[in-house]
Amino acid sequence: MAEQLVVDRLTKTFGGIVALNGVELAFSAGELIGLIGPNGSGKTTLLNIVSGYYTADRGQITYENQPIAGTSPHKLARIGIGRSFQVTKVFRRLTVMENMLVSGLSDWSETRSQASERATAILEDLKLTRLRDERASNLSGGQLKLLEFARIMMLQPKLLLLDEPFGGVHPELKRFMYDCIRKWNAAGITIILISHDMGSIFELCRRVVTLSYGDIICDGTPEETRADKGVLEAYLGEHHASA
Amino acid sequence: MSQAALRSIIGAALLVAFVLLPFAGLSDYWTYTVTIGFYYALLAASWSLLVGYVGRISFAQAAMSGLGGYASALGVLEFGLPIGLGLVFAALIAGLVGYVLGWLTLRLHGAYLGLTTIAFGEILRISVTAEHWLTEGSLGLQVPPLIPGGSRLEYYYIFLAITVGCLAAMGLLLRSRIGLFFQSIREDEDGAASLGVAVTTWKCVAFAISSAFAGLAGGLYAHFVQLIAPSMMSLQEMGVILAMAVIGGFHNILYAALGGMLLQVLLEALREVEQWRLVVFGLVTILVLRFAPNGLFGMLSNIFVRRRNSDG
Ligand SMILES: Nc1ncnc2c1ncn2[C@@H]1O[C@H](COP(=O)(O)OP(=O)(O)OP(=O)(O)O)[C@@H](O)[C@H]1O
Numbered sequence A: 001m002a003e004q005l006v007v008d009r010l011t012k013t014f015g016g017i018v019a020l021n022g023v024e025l026a027f028s029a030g031e032l033i034g035l036i037g038p039n040g041s042g043k044t045t046l047l048n049i050v051s052g053y054y055t056a057d058r059g060q061i062t063y064e065n066q067p068i069a070g071t072s073p074h075k076l077a078r079i080g081i082g083r084s085f086q087v088t089k090v091f092r093r094l095t096v097m098e099n100m101l102v103s104g105l106s107d108w109s110e111t112r113s114q115a116s117e118r119a120t121a122i123l124e125d126l127k128l129t130r131l132r133d134e135r136a137s138n139l140s141g142g143q144l145k146l147l148e149f150a151r152i153m154m155l156q157p158k159l160l161l162l163d164e165p166f167g168g169v170h171p172e173l174k175r176f177m178y179d180c181i182r183k184w185n186a187a188g189i190t191i192i193l194i195s196h197d198m199g200s201i202f203e204l205c206r207r208v209v210t211l212s213y214g215d216i217i218c219d220g221t222p223e224e225t226r227a228d229k230g231v232l233e234a235y236l237g238e239h240h241a242s243a
Numbered sequence B: 001m002s003q004a005a006l007r008s009i010i011g012a013a014l015l016v017a018f019v020l021l022p023f024a025g026l027s028d029y030w031t032y033t034v035t036i037g038f039y040y041a042l043l044a045a046s047w048s049l050l051v052g053y054v055g056r057i058s059f060a061q062a063a064m065s066g067l068g069g070y071a072s073a074l075g076v077l078e079f080g081l082p083i084g085l086g087l088v089f090a091a092l093i094a095g096l097v098g099y100v101l102g103w104l105t106l107r108l109h110g111a112y113l114g115l116t117t118i119a120f121g122e123i124l125r126i127s128v129t130a131e132h133w134l135t136e137g138s139l140g141l142q143v144p145p146l147i148p149g150g151s152r153l154e155y156y157y158i159f160l161a162i163t164v165g166c167l168a169a170m171g172l173l174l175r176s177r178i179g180l181f182f183q184s185i186r187e188d189e190d191g192a193a194s195l196g197v198a199v200t201t202w203k204c205v206a207f208a209i210s211s212a213f214a215g216l217a218g219g220l221y222a223h224f225v226q227l228i229a230p231s232m233m234s235l236q237e238m239g240v241i242l243a244m245a246v247i248g249g250f251h252n253i254l255y256a257a258l259g260g261m262l263l264q265v266l267l268e269a270l271r272e273v274e275q276w277r278l279v280v281f282g283l284v285t286i287l288v289l290r291f292a293p294n295g296l297f298g299m300l301s302n303i304f305v306r307r308r309n310s311d312g
């Protein structure tokens, strides 16, 4: 299978901190990958670079055979890279529907009626129809997470980067989000899922990448990851033997 | 009744009221005062477009208005432009300079953004003051009238028409997808970018549009009062515009415009108390920010809607 996203020797430092240390990864279209690692291991940094929010100090990123390093976030969104944020960035003073329309109408070829038609269908899918005219500030934490999902789906993404989508979400809603993620993945969307919730990662993903101090210390199946000594040590807070 | 329907009815009623106002025995003096009120209404609305919808603060709005005033006056005096084109020139120049200010301040927020716009506005004001050979400096520049020999009433209706036209144009813009982009930027820039909104571009465009309307207002004003001075670009003048928008309600261009009109009328009515007027307005601005963040008109409309809902 052709590789959709290739990250080549990506390095990013913040002052003295090496957030990413020459990371190399390749993802095929349609994969559902878990990205794990202790706090501060570089997960969000990697995602921020791929989605254009940070520029890497060194390294290449190739998406659908195009180099994309240095491309601005909104352009990446338009070519199919959708992302969520660790802390939701919903537009609180806009209604649920308006939140959806921003995402649809940022594509100038889409009319308002086309966008609201698509938005209506997506809201229905995510059980948010009832809230369509509600201000986002009146939504619960879980509903905000769903709205963030819904807005991203308006982009019709081909690659989805989800940063901690299950944070603070109660178990029942989490089940529902699993179903959505599986459904979208089955529809061909590549998904990279960051989560501290090992249960979720191991249940959803067939491939798990583990970062520690900016290095990939494991890239394998959930079984391999669980059995990996390095991963265990990283999570126990010991310095792994990267050198 | 929906809030939108209510808004259009109130808007239409206001329009009719302003059309009929001169027939209600308005003296020449008050006709003049209300005409200046239209200028402030437009200026306050243009400021609220930027601050209330895009969430970008600027203290250069009075400077942009002055820039428009000088651009139109000099366009007419130096290049022999017809006054209509002079006004277009004013809007274009102010829009262009606004775009540059937007671009310069792209990455700035909060205090840094505010301070930079103050510096920018002051640079404009001081340049106009210093280029004495062109602008007559603080002596003031004589400006040809919009309508030679025009009556107060003619000016009143021209200002009314242009203000209403501009407010309508702003309203249409804000209802379009661009208005949605603006608000998404106000709410969360990173979030907006992640959904495909070209944040950088729209931030600059917002500054340009807001400044262009301010420049047009300043041009109109110049050809009405026929004598302009750099003091119209001062920070004190900026403070007045800010108070107008805040007291009216800067989250809505119409409320801000009404605030402009209201304060201009009150400024004239309270002439006897001289500088104390500004102290009072300063206090009212602080109180409104604290207790009625949607402004007086925003508060009124909320009360009205709530009452209707509880009745119905
Ligand atoms: N904008 C920034 N400025 C300075 N340092 C940063 C910045 N972003 C990340 N870092 C640093 O880079 C390292 C990696 O951070 P990152 O946010 O990528 O970790 P993470 O794996 O997402 O952690 P968490 O699980 O806590 O979300 C950390 O040491 C962090 O302090």
Ligand SMILES: [Mg+2]
Pocket: A043, A044, A045, A086
């Ligand atoms: Mg993170």
